[in-house]
Amino acid sequence: MSDQQTLVRTLTSIDGRGYASYKQLGGRYTLGRFTLSVDKVQVDPYAPPSLMQISLRREDAELPADLLDDRLGRIAVSDFLTRAFADALSEGSSERSGAAAGISIGRPGQQVLERTSVVITEELITARLSVALPAAGRRALGRKAARLLTETLPRIAQAALLHSSLDPEALRSHVSLLRDQEDLRTQLEAAKLVSFLADGSMLPRRAGDSDLPLGADAVVFRSPEALRRSFTLASGRRVTGMGVPEGVTVIVGGGYHGKSTLLRAIERGVYPHIAGDGREWVITTSSAASIRAEDGRSAAGVDISAFISGLPSGVNTRSFSSSNASGSTSQATNLIEAVESGATALLIDEDTSATNFMIRDDRMRQLIPADREPITPFVDRVRALFTERGVSTVLVAGGSGAFFEVADQVIALEDYTLRDVTAQAHQIAADHKRTTSQPVTPDAAGSASDGPGQRRFTSLPARVPRRDSLHPAKKTKPARSRGPRMIQYGREDIDLTAVAQLVDPAQTEALAKALDRLAEQSDAEHDITALVGRLVHRLDTEGLDWLSPHRGHPGHLARPRPQEIHAALNRYRGLTVH
Secondary structure, eight states: OOHHHHHHHHHTTTTTTTTTGGGOOOOEEETTTTTEEEEEEOTTTTOOOOEEEEEEEEEHTTOOOOGSSSSSHHHHHHHHHHHHHHHHHHHHHHOOHHHHHHHOOOOOOBBOBSSSSEOSSSSSEEEEEOOOOEEEEEOOOOOHHHHHHIIIIHHHHHHHHHHGOOHHHHHHHHHHHHHHHHHHHHHHHHHTTTEEEEOOOOOOOOSSSSSSSOOOOOOOOOOOOEEEEEETTEEEEEEEEEEEEEEEEEEOOOOOOOOSHHHHHHTTTTSSSTTTOOOOTEEEOTTTTEOOHHHOEEEEEEEHHHHHHOOTOOOOOGGGEEOOOEEEHHHHHHHHHHTTTTTTTEEEEEEGOHHHHHHHHHHHHHHHHGGGGSSSSSTTTTTHHHHHHHOEEEOSSOOTTTTTTTTTOOOOTTEEEEOOHHHHHHHHHHHHHHOOOOOOOOOOBOOOSOOOOOOOSSOHHHHHHHHHHHHHHHHOOOOOSSSEEEEEETTTTOOOOOOOOOOOHHHHHEEEHHHHHHHOOOSSSSOOHHHHHHHHHHHHHHGGGGGGEEEEEOOSOOOOHHHHHHHHTOOOTTTOOO
């Protein structure tokens, strides 16, 4: 290990020389109480930034031991330190700020995720950074780099990693909040709830493309009395709000009254949120999956026969493959893949659904008999998903009452205020049934056209990836993210635009690396569920660093759920299965 003077001399000696001279920096350096590790040096000023780590002994950081004695505490402290580091980088004049100088730790959003940005072990606290080493054209500015690495960086690390530099109460509250949120999430299953939304929450966002809270103009959430629940949490805190029960829940109301906002909050509730977000007490079962139509996506051997069969083209829908799925076949594919991924709840908005997949009204059923229609609509299968697989559904419906009869509860929004209208909706459904000349009554096992006791979702065929499909000949480089919702895998681009619960670019980068690890593990014997399960187990036991094929700084990664790992693999157009 070298000392600070050696680093300064090296950088001073290369001042004004070619940018490739920075390669001499690789190694470790003592900077007072900190250690700087230069793991990867960028080869060109226009290449991705250098990867560096700055660490100090855990005892020197003096972080309270009780905040770090469990996994959730370490995740929360890591998140807090990452945010503190990002804030310290942006503070000060443009000349003194680390951000202006090209240092980045990544900036977390509204969610608290397991990350590689700050790692806490028994011995060390380590911050992982990307550093754009200064240049003038293609010449190294070594003296400026020396000030950056030996003055600016240690100053920022001291402000962000030492307990004495932090707000101790804010840190403790951050840890307590995450522990309480996850305690509440574990209580959902015993309470037979899909989601919980606390009274006082503020669900609206600033804009459709923003995850930031609307602010003072937002209507405060208030639960309807019939669905109100209370929970006591690990810290002794008590929260009261609306419990969304397991089964089939339909959310109705006029346009722009808050239906989609409510569903979006439930959708993002699979992740814990920071204090002040407004949705920090919107907690959803962690495996809930958002489902939509996705015209043009690919599919590889998916059994969508529960919804689509007897196609005029003769396509086998028990092993459906397509390079350009339609609205209905893509939504059926998304749904079955979500169930395959272990989802216990489906979140669906009719605005992003294929109408012919969701419903078929009585008049259309009379004109086109069931034996002439290859699509069995979701309304005829939603009960079977719950009774056979235990998969609940939360559905926004603004234009059709077709789901009233199969709903366990119906919630209406008017001016962002909720009412339980289940009894009224069931009465409307019963009246409609009596006045319809040819009523169709879906039963608990599926549609009216199914035979008695026929089961559709008890088991799904295993899909085993062909090993050669995950190792295409033209793939010579590791998979990589290209923006927040795109992965380059060989010469194929995997489009994740429709994967609505992907919330952070660092998750996309982790998914790219996960695909490479899945390819390494594929053996023509284990199916997709088993492969992803093994990968998740490695992440649980070895951490996110395991995804990287290189030792040292793995890049800025955030942990995706199993559902997003399945989604990325399933959208790879080169995938073929046995």
